[in-house]
Amino acid sequence: MTIERRAFDTRSIRRDFPILKREVHGKPLVYLDNAATSQKPVQVIAEITRYYRDTNANIHRGVHTLSQEATQQYEDVREKVRALIGGRRVEEVVYTSGTTMSLNLVARGWARHRLRAGDEVVLTEIEHHSNIVPWQQLRDEIGIVLRFIPMLPDGTLDMEEARRLIGPRTRLLSVTHASNALGTIVPVRELADLAHAQGALVCVDGAQSVPHMPVDVTELGADFLAFSGHKMLGPTGTGVLWARHEVLEEMEPLFGGGDMILTVTLEESTWNEIPYRFEAGTPNIEGVIALGKAIDYLTALGMDQVRAHEVELLDYALRRLGDLPGVTLFGPPEVERRGGVVSFDLEGVHPHDIGQVLDSHGVAVRTGHHCAQPVMAALRVPATARASFYIYNTPDEVDALAEAVADAARFFGGATGATGAAHGG
Ligand code: PLP
Numbered sequence: 001m002t003i004e005r006r007a008f009d010t011r012s013i014r015r016d017f018p019i020l021k022r023e024v025h026g027k028p029l030v031y032l033d034n035a036a037t038s039q040k041p042v043q044v045i046a047e048i049t050r051y052y053r054d055t056n057a058n059i060h061r062g063v064h065t066l067s068q069e070a071t072q073q074y075e076d077v078r079e080k081v082r083a084l085i086g087g088r089r090v091e092e093v094v095y096t097s098g099t100t101m102s103l104n105l106v107a108r109g110w111a112r113h114r115l116r117a118g119d120e121v122v123l124t125e126i127e128h129h130s131n132i133v134p135w136q137q138l139r140d141e142i143g144i145v146l147r148f149i150p151m152l153p154d155g156t157l158d159m160e161e162a163r164r165l166i167g168p169r170t171r172l173l174s175v176t177h178a179s180n181a182l183g184t185i186v187p188v189r190e191l192a193d194l195a196h197a198q199g200a201l202v203c204v205d206g207a208q209s210v211p212h213m214p215v216d217v218t219e220l221g222a223d224f225l226a227f228s229g230h231k232m233l234g235p236t237g238t239g240v241l242w243a244r245h246e247v248l249e250e251m252e253p254l255f256g257g258g259d260m261i262l263t264v265t266l267e268e269s270t271w272n273e274i275p276y277r278f279e280a281g282t283p284n285i286e287g288v289i290a291l292g293k294a295i296d297y298l299t300a301l302g303m304d305q306v307r308a309h310e311v312e313l314l315d316y317a318l319r320r321l322g323d324l325p326g327v328t329l330f331g332p333p334e335v336e337r338r339g340g341v342v343s344f345d346l347e348g349v350h351p352h353d354i355g356q357v358l359d360s361h362g363v364a365v366r367t368g369h370h371c372a373q374p375v376m377a378a379l380r381v382p383a384t385a386r387a388s389f390y391i392y393n394t395p396d397e398v399d400a401l402a403e404a405v406a407d408a409a410r411f412f413g414g415a416t417g418a419t420g421a422a423h424g425g
Contacts, residue, residue, distance in 0.1 A: 008305045014392045016041040016297075027362030030397045035180045035208060035341055035388035036366055037230045041297055044233055047290040059285055060259055060276075074285055077292035078275075084295055084303075085206075085225060086216035087242050094248070094275040095288055098239035099207040100130040102226030103174070105241050105278065106203050107134035109251040110224075111172060117143030120169040122195070124149040124157055124186070125378055126179045129371045131205045135174065145169070149191075151378045155182040155331040155338075162191060170200040177209035177220070181372035181386070182331035183314075183341030185209070192221030201247065207231060211298070212339055212390075213307040223247050233294035235287040241278070248274045255280040298391075306391055310340030313389045313398060317342050320402040326409055330384060340389035343370075346405065349412045351383040357411055358385070361404035363397075 014020050017039050022029050031039060051073070057066035059074050078093040087093065096102045111121065121135055125148050139146055147170075149162045166173060173195035178185050192202040203224035209215050210225070211232030217225050224247065229238030243251070253260050253271060257280040262270045271277040298306060315335045321327050326347035332338050346354055355367035366386045369376045376382060387401055 008301055008309060008391075010309070010392060010394055013301075014394075016043065017392050018042060018045070020392060024362040024364070025360050030361075030363040030400045032387040032389065032393065032397065032401060033364045033366050034390040034393075035231070035370075035386065037236065038211065038233050038390050039392065040233055040235070040294075043293045043297055044235065044290045047293045048235065048286050051286040051289050056286075058282055070285055070289075073289045073292070074283075077288050077295070080292050080295040080299075081240055081242070084215075084299065085210065085242055086218055088218075089245055091274050092242050092245050092248060094241040094243070094278045095283055096226075096239040096241050096278075097237050097284065098228040098230065099128075099205060099226045100239075102224075102239055102241035103130050103203070103205065104134045105251075105254055106174070106224050106226070106243075107138050109254050109278065110201075110243075110247065111135075111138055111144070112142065113252050114250060115142065115144050115171050118145060118169065119171040120145045120147055120167070122147045122149065122162075122166055122170050122173045122175075122200075124175050125151040125374050126155070126157070126182065126184060126186075126372065127174075127176055127374070128180055128205065128207065129373070131174055131176060132374070144171075148374075149175075151375065154333065155179065155184045155375075157184075157186060157191075159187070159190070163194060166191070166194045166198060166200070168198055170195060170198050172201050172203060174203040174205070174224075176205040176207075177215070178212070178339040178341075179331075179372070179375070180208045180341065180388075181370040181375040181384070182343050183208075183338035183388075184332055185337050185339060188220050188222070196221065208339055208341070212303075212310060214303040217242060229287065229291040229294065233297055234291035235284070237284045238287040238291045245274070248278075251278070253277045253280065257281045301391060309391060310389050311335050313393055313395065314338065314340050314342065316395050317387065317389070317398045317401065320398055321405060324402065324406055324409065327405065330379060330381075341386060342388070343384040343386045344405075345381060345384050346409055346412075349408060351385045353412060354385045354405065354408045357408035358401070358404045361400065361407065363401055363404045365401070 057070045059071040081093045147165045150158045201223040204222040206227040210227040225242040230236040260280040330343040351367040
């Protein structure tokens with residue numbers, strides 16, 4: 001399929017996002033909470049309405065025209081996902097409700113049946129809770145051992161420790177591609193090579209990478225890749241688990257019910273082929289179909305262009321915030337090693353207070369532990385403020401952020417003249 005390439009023109013991109021026209025507290029909305037969820041373009045919003053007005057029917061079940069159309073539209077998105085992430089086969093794409101469900105499916109559907117007590121799963125200290133908790137639950141259930149690659153003060157991973165921790169007992173490495181709390185881009189390929197050399201599989205949490213940069217499962221060395229539709233212009237309640245065909249064949253379904261079976265008798269059932277055996281029940285049909293429009297939108301822009309735009313904003317934001325007295329920036333200082341996320345705090349001001357002052361300026365950022373409490377523990381802070389960028393953000397919005405942070409410093413008397421731009425904990 002040929003996709004028409006659009007020029008990367010932020011002004012025309014912004015026109016596609018109706019929400020960006022709204023005001024908050026009488027100020028133009030400056031939406032910098034994209035790591036939590038992205039806004040949606042008209043193309044995605046309209047597709048949801050179109051689906052319900054023209055096509056709505058259940059899929060995979062009916063011979064009638066509407067059902068066939070809905071099925072076709074739903075299935076066509078698998079190919080878009082495959083192409084986006086460089087998968088080999090369309091059946092390798094399993095629809096889920098999001099990264100959380102995808103990672104739980106790896107833990108419950110693969111690891112629970114393939115691992116034994118004493119087998120090791122290697123994670124990192126910078127994981128989102130959704131790549132920690134399912135593994136702790138499994139540890140408590142079947143006795144696997146969890147190992148954590150530590151974070152260095154600049155938010156990158158201790159690769160020397162990684163080489164020590166990934167060993168002959170390692171059966172799985174499950175690692176984020178980009179940290180939602182600090183932006184750190186993890187050298188997944190290097191870690192994957194270490195894991196594969198020990199015969200282990202590699203699961204990548206792509207929640208913060210697939211929406212923001214080119215991702216190719218083969219280049220990454222991934223056996224599993226999890227990501228969410230809502231962080232990449234698509235609807236909430238959509239997500240993907242991609243896994244190598246051979247690995248999916250080794251997995252057990254998580255849920256039983258309609259659509260995932262081949263035959264059912266009162267005594268027993270047999271499973272449908274992949275990927276359907278992992279998609280029990282009526283799925284989020286309109287969500288998946290609209291996710292297809294989101295992928296079209298990003299693909300037309302070009303993921304390399306998306307990444308280049310964010311690097312520009314990131315570079316500017318690190319300089320603007322780093323110049324403010326009392327601001328501490330967390331995460332790696334080099335833009336090449338981080339996604340479009342700036343985590344910071346302001347001396348003497350609780351991040352929640354920063355967030356409230358910023359909100360009064362119309363600037364939406366996230367404050368808190370960002371579902372990464374171990375990162376906060378390693379940094380020895382209770383929380384941070386986090387600005388995160390996407391395709392529609394502009395340098396003017398970075399200025400608005402910096403001015404609002406300066407205002408918070410004045411308001412709370414927090415700017416003590418301490419030097420800014422201190423990287424790390
Ligand atoms: N992993 C990372 C790195 C994330 O940033 C997030 C969401 O913030 C998740 C996993 C969980 O994604 P979801 O809530 O869409 O399941």
